[in-house]
Amino acid sequence: MTTTAARRDRQREQLIEAAERAIAGKGLAGLKARELAQEIGCSLGAIYNLVADMDELVLRVGSRTLARLDATLSAASPAVSFREQATEALVAVALAYCTFARDNLQLWRVLFEHRMAEGSTVPDWAVAEQMTMFRHILGPLGMLVPDRREEDRNLLGRTLFSAVHGVVAIGLEEKLIAVPRRELDRQIEGLVRLACRGLTIRD
Amino acid sequence: MTTTAARRDRQREQLIEAAERAIAGKGLAGLKARELAQEIGCSLGAIYNLVADMDELVLRVGSRTLARLDATLSAASPAVSFREQATEALVAVALAYCTFARDNLQLWRVLFEHRMAEGSTVPDWAVAEQMTMFRHILGPLGMLVPDRREEDRNLLGRTLFSAVHGVVAIGLEEKLIAVPRRELDRQIEGLVRLACRGLTIRD
DNA sequence: GTATATTTTGAACATCGTTCAATGCGATAT
DNA sequence: ATATCGCATTGAACGATGTTCAAAATATAC
Numbered sequence: 195m196t197t198t199a200a201r202r203d204r205q206r207e208q209l210i211e212a213a214e215r216a217i218a219g220k221g222l223a224g225l226k227a228r229e230l231a232q233e234i235g236c237s238l239g240a241i242y243n244l245v246a247d248m249d250e251l252v253l254r255v256g257s258r259t260l261a262r263l264d265a266t267l268s269a270a271s272p273a274v275s276f277r278e279q280a281t282e283a284l285v286a287v288a289l290a291y292c293t294f295a296r297d298n299l300q301l302w303r304v305l306f307e308h309r310m311a312e313g314s315t316v317p318d319w320a321v322a323e324q325m326t327m328f329r330h331i332l333g334p335l336g337m338l339v340p341d342r343r344e345e346d347r348n349l350l351g352r353t354l355f356s357a358v359h360g361v362v363a364i365g366l367e368e369k370l371i372a373v374p375r376r377e378l379d380r381q382i383e384g385l386v387r388l389a390c391r392g393l394t395i396r397d
Numbered sequence: 398m399t400t401t402a403a404r405r406d407r408q409r410e411q412l413i414e415a416a417e418r419a420i421a422g423k424g425l426a427g428l429k430a431r432e433l434a435q436e437i438g439c440s441l442g443a444i445y446n447l448v449a450d451m452d453e454l455v456l457r458v459g460s461r462t463l464a465r466l467d468a469t470l471s472a473a474s475p476a477v478s479f480r481e482q483a484t485e486a487l488v489a490v491a492l493a494y495c496t497f498a499r500d501n502l503q504l505w506r507v508l509f510e511h512r513m514a515e516g517s518t519v520p521d522w523a524v525a526e527q528m529t530m531f532r533h534i535l536g537p538l539g540m541l542v543p544d545r546r547e548e549d550r551n552l553l554g555r556t557l558f559s560a561v562h563g564v565v566a567i568g569l570e571e572k573l574i575a576v577p578r579r580e581l582d583r584q585i586e587g588l589v590r591l592a593c594r595g596l597t598i599r600d
Numbered sequence: 601g602t603a604t605a606t607t608t609t610g611a612a613c614a615t616c617g618t619t620c621a622a623t624g625c626g627a628t629a630t
Numbered sequence: 631a632t633a634t635c636g637c638a639t640t641g642a643a644c645g646a647t648g649t650t651c652a653a654a655a656t657a658t659a660c
Contacts, residue, residue, distance in 0.1 A: 202607090223515065227648060237609045239650080248648065306570070307510045311648095312426065316572050324573050352576070353564055353584040360563015361556055367509070369519050370527050373555070381556040388595035389588075395598070405638090430617060440640045442619075451617065514617095607656070616647070623640070630633080 206244040208234045214255045214301065221300045222252070222308060252308050253320045259301045260323050266294050267330040280338040281390040287330050288358045288386045289379060295362050296375070306363070328352050339393055354389060358382060409447040411437045417458045417504065424503045425455070425511060455511050456523050462504045463526050469497045470533040483541040484593040490533050491561045491589045492582060498565050499578070509566070531555050542596050557592060561585060 212233045216225045227248065231238045245251045270290030274283045295302045305324070310316055331351040339347065361382055365373040373381070415436045419428050430451065434441045448454045473493030477486045498505045508527070513519055534554040542550065564585055568576040576584070 220515075221512070223512065226646085228646090238611095238648095239609060240607090242649070243607070306566075306572070309424065309426065312423075321572065321574065349576075349580065349584060350587075352567070353588055356564040356567040357560035357588060358563070359567060360561070361559040363509075363566070364555070364559040364562060369509070369524065371524065373552075377552065381552060384553075385556055385560060385592075389591055391598070392591035392595040395594070429615085431615090441617095441642095442640060443638085445618070446638070601660100603658100603660080605656100605658070607654105609651100609654070611651100611653105613650075614648090617645095619644075620640100620642100622642105623638105625638080626636095628633100628635085630631100 202244060205234060205236065205240075209241065209244050210251065210254050210258065213251050214258060217252075217255060217304055218298070218301050222304050225252070247311070249310050249314055252304060253317070255301070256305050256308065256320065257323055259298065259305060260326065262298070263291075263294055263302075264326055264330075266290055271330055271333070274334050274337045277337055277394075280334040281387060283334040284331065284338075284354070284390060285383050285386045287334070288382050291358060292362045292365075292378060292382055295366060299366065328355050331355050338390060350393075354386075357385065357389070361385060405447060408437060408439065408443075412444065412447050413454065413457050413461065416454050417461060420455075420458060420507055421501070421504050425507050428455070450514070452513050452517055455507060456520070458504070459508050459511065459523065460526055462501065462508060463529065465501070466494075466497055466505070467529055467533075469493055474533055474536070477537050477540045480540055480597075483537040484590060486537040487534065487541070487557070487593060488586050488589045490537070491585050494561060495565045495568075495581060495585055498569060502569065531558050534558050541593060553596075557589075560588065560592070564588060 209230060212230050213225055216229065225248065227241055228238055231241055245254070267287050267290055270286050271283050272279065272286060274280050328348075328351050331354055332347060335347055335351050335354070339350075342350070362378070364370060365378040365381070412433060415433050416428055419432065428451065430444055431441055434444055448457070470490050470493055473489050474486050475482065475489060477483050531551075531554050534557055535550060538550055538554050538557070542553075545553070565581070567573060568581040568584070
């Protein structure tokens with residue numbers, strides 16, 4: 195027999211997946227409690243037995259998105275054993291980030307655009323998860339500038355990630371004129387190579 | 398005598414200013430039609446004589462924000478007559494952008510996070526206005542790399558702006574752990590100098 | 601098998617943006 | 631000055647929305 199707790203867990207999973215499909219298809223504004231209830235076959239109120247509120251649901255969808263992003267970047271990042279390979283690895287990660295954002299535009303946007311309802315704050319586990327994004331840069335960066343202090347490298351990795359993120363975010367923004375895919379890829383690669391070159395030149 | 402059209406224009410201005418205050422104070426989610434009506438002393442329905450819908454109101458607030466941003470960046474950008482000054486000018490503009498974002502956090506966010514209601518698209522005048530942001534970079538950039546083709550410089554300017562924007566956006570994001578002001582300024586300056594150095598080195 | 605605890609339900613509530621028939625008002629003609 | 635007409639203004643009503651909670655249904659314990 196399936197205990198109620200187990201079924202609730204199963205239904206919560208269904209709920210999150212339904213929410214993910216809704217966001218991917220119609221954006222964050224297309225996420226409606228009543229539609230989700232109908233899709234997973236439960237009453238409207240039952241949603242609040244699975245999840246505290248819509249904010250938590252969005253955060254859980256974001257958690258899944260982050261996990262997929264993490265896997266994508268890991269797969270794209272080759273092993274680095276020479277200093278010369280570090281630049282190539284960073285380029286590969288940056289391009290993979292851009293591709294992921296393109297292919298998961300609505301879900302990726304939610305990671306940054308979603309705001310908690312007034313009075314609520316982002317829970318610690320969600321903050322911690324977001325930090326994992328910087329991780330993929332620190333490996334190659336350690337090979338590229340091994341002499342720098344670790345704290346400096348952490349900040350540098352965050353900055354490098356943020357810079358690429360900005361180029362992707364504005365490049366995919368239709369409020370500005372969107373940049374064609376080819377051009378965007380070239381700009382990203384150029385930016386990363388520029389930064390890597392600047393970092394390895396003796397000062 | 399004040400004709401009705403003139404009064405409507407005056408009231409529309411009041412409406413936009415009230416909306417600006419509301420967003421600056423409580424964020425985009427704190428923008429309520431009923432509160433605005435009360436604040437400017439008109440009925441709820443009258444708002445729709447001044448503005449087509451809330452989206453237009455947000456766009457008009459964004460227009461004002463962009464104008465102030467534009468003025469801020471212009472004031473921060475020194476005249477450039479030597480190649481060496483180009484880097485300093487770009488650093489100054491980038492730091493001014495960061496300061497503006499900090500001081501106008503909610504209004505600045507709306508420029509990028511706002512999405513039109515389903516079925517509507519951003520009007521052309523709003524798209525054109527957003528493009529003005531790249532302008533401040535092209536001047537110094539022309540001095541820094543005068544031999545490049547203009548189209549390349551345009552793309553490069555957009556990329557450089559986007560990179561700095563990304564560092565500011567993620568640096569001010571509380572969903573990640575916000576970077577202290579000092580550190581953020583240093584990272585931005587470092588990034589711009591890195592890029593400028595990479596651009597001026599012979600290849 | 602009955603009693604108790606727990607879960608599920610969906611109607612009701614509070615807020616939104618938006619609409620529109622009714623009202624008010626200013627301009628114009630007589 | 632008065633009547634008439636056109637347009638602006640009004641705010642109650644509408645349709646969505648997320649959220650709540652007393653009641654009903656169901657599971658669990660004895």
